[in-house]
Amino acid sequence: MRQSQLFTKTRREAPKDEVAENAKLLIRAGFISKELAGVYTFLPLGLIVLEKIKNIIREEMNAVGGLEVQMTTLQNPELYEKTNRWDDEVVDNWFKTELKSGGKLGLGLTHEEAITAMLVGHVSSYKDLPMSVYQIQKKFRNEIRAKSGIMRGREFTMKDLYSFHANEEDLNDYYDKVKGAYERVFERVGLGELTYFTFASGGIFSKYSHEFQTLSEAGEDTIYVNEEKKFAINKEVLDEEILAEFGIGMDDLVEKKAIETGNIFKLGTRYTEPLGLKFIDENGETKPAIGASYGLGVDRLMGTIAEVMSDDRGLVWPRNIAPFTVHLVALGTEGGEAYTEAEDLYRVFSELGIEVLFDDRNLGAGEKFADADLLGMPYRVIVSDKTLASGGFELKERQSGEVRMVNLEELIEIVK
């Protein structure tokens, strides 16, 4: 894409009321725009990142047999009354609205109830189970404060998968499969090394729930990391009992701040019982299905990456989710030799299917370099009279800062 056609402009300063580092950077770089506290529009570059993350998640959920659906934002109170989650005294972050024709509605803050009720017409026998259904969609939470940028918005995009099983063994097997899928997602978006499978408080059905916690000083959670076994314990469940259970002492753990980027938990019959998702088992007995729920914040992942990978010059995107692989920067006089060469290179890249943002704007080198650093594509390629005189192009790796001269063949080998 030609940068001259990208309407978004970079900014020197973020809005004064914005405190989160991720939002400050993403707003300055023109990836997002602030509508209200905790409510952000995704501009073209930001939307590309969001869609790339969604597609990675989608591929991994499909790989474990998940079928994608799209539930609704408007939610029927009747369902939540059956599970005792409608009352504001019980769930304190509903957005509620009213129908002109009468009656209240909620804005989806989670979809356990809706998905369970929807499936009632589609399950009758144990042969219909297991079942794994997910969606990638907006959720709405009426947070009193919203100061974490896109890491915890009032309106945000989440992948939520729900699985239903005939027995606990089957649930446990599938739960482990999804855990594996989550690990692949974190790996692929570039957060594999920073993310820990974390034991957190459970519920009625199981002793622990499990979180995926990504290390960051901006995190709201405190976790205790065991580097050797690569897992962590959330502060909320850290006691003598859990230490004994894992056969470790406090000396084996390091306290860290972290962002809860994903969480998975076993629900048992918490929703299937009150909402009537039942099946007839092999012995002719009618039972409620056993469920689990698997959440992953899509824009929260993006915000976390902006938070933990950036440096003082701007964003640094991992290659798999960068809006473009290459930021091609033409220097010199518009229409001059370097621009013509850059145009050629842009065409070559496009023909090879290499994703490239071409800075064809009539601006000085300093401004172009500052923008390239702020936008954070993995590779910056400069075409100028100077680089052409030395027979090639200047390639800079955004993350390492490493700069070198390359010819066309070498360049394509690296970025293709």
Add this chain to the structure above:
Amino acid sequence: MRQSQLFTKTRREAPKDEVAENAKLLIRAGFISKELAGVYTFLPLGLIVLEKIKNIIREEMNAVGGLEVQMTTLQNPELYEKTNRWDDEVVDNWFKTELKSGGKLGLGLTHEEAITAMLVGHVSSYKDLPMSVYQIQKKFRNEIRAKSGIMRGREFTMKDLYSFHANEEDLNDYYDKVKGAYERVFERVGLGELTYFTFASGGIFSKYSHEFQTLSEAGEDTIYVNEEKKFAINKEVLDEEILAEFGIGMDDLVEKKAIETGNIFKLGTRYTEPLGLKFIDENGETKPAIGASYGLGVDRLMGTIAEVMSDDRGLVWPRNIAPFTVHLVALGTEGGEAYTEAEDLYRVFSELGIEVLFDDRNLGAGEKFADADLLGMPYRVIVSDKTLASGGFELKERQSGEVRMVNLEELIEIVK
């Protein structure tokens, strides 16, 4: 995909409270599920259709230079107060909600205000124009009645594009380009012949707005079609003046019922003036940009197709947007020769990238045929002992009902 793994079951009857033919069929076929009147979940097959329609629209919007963004559902009343569209007396179908931290919010029913305000920081000079920005996203309208299925929901998916220009000539040029893009969308989704470019009531800035009206007895609009010139006039603007303008008489027009599937209109400075989207022109003068707005209902398109293409046996999907191209039906005993052959064919299709739904369920022929007709894939292929004995497969075209025997080579040629 294997049908045994698709959790949705077909139903003989639609819910009693459902009156719209599109929703009845889509619910019976397991493409959608009803949450509330006018509020539908998209199940796996329905979501595939929806995504295919979105992608066609996306390609055509990109082809006319549109840049995709994602605005928010939660809307700031301040913007709508500036354009006098917040008050329920003025706009009567808002869904409104309240922040826990105080203050009202709206649920996006349109995004002229939000997009105009968002662009203020990105436009300063005539060199920044024209600008064309779109999104494909949910909208919410608090309809008193919702009886049209997914053709007019309370929560629905819409593509809305907005363009901004420095002068009227540029606006008019671009407006015609988008008209062309719309015609290609209707062509590609299979509604080209049934859809008429229709003159409807305009506003302050231009005499007429333009609708894309698709002929259907289920339509809420009455239009007057001129077959020869392939355009129509909405009843609301039909008078002596418009007839004179087009040089036609009432004899040249035929009255039809139609569904408004798209609409495009010139807004002038209706939103840019109150919201301050201004630019400095070539003479140094500050002016508000001139805008236009282009809407297209995504699920409305899908509902219209379900409505106008179906027959008494079920849905009939045009090939470009069908969930799968082929419905492969194995008959006979599970594990028998026909099943084994069908498994082979399923593998061949999958390797060739042919989209196939494989009915591998252990059910009788009658039930499988009824489901295939109801689900409406363009081609049904039967593999049975009988077809194998005669050396091939039975191919049925869903739309024409034409049935013939084909060998593997012929089959692949047709469906690939």
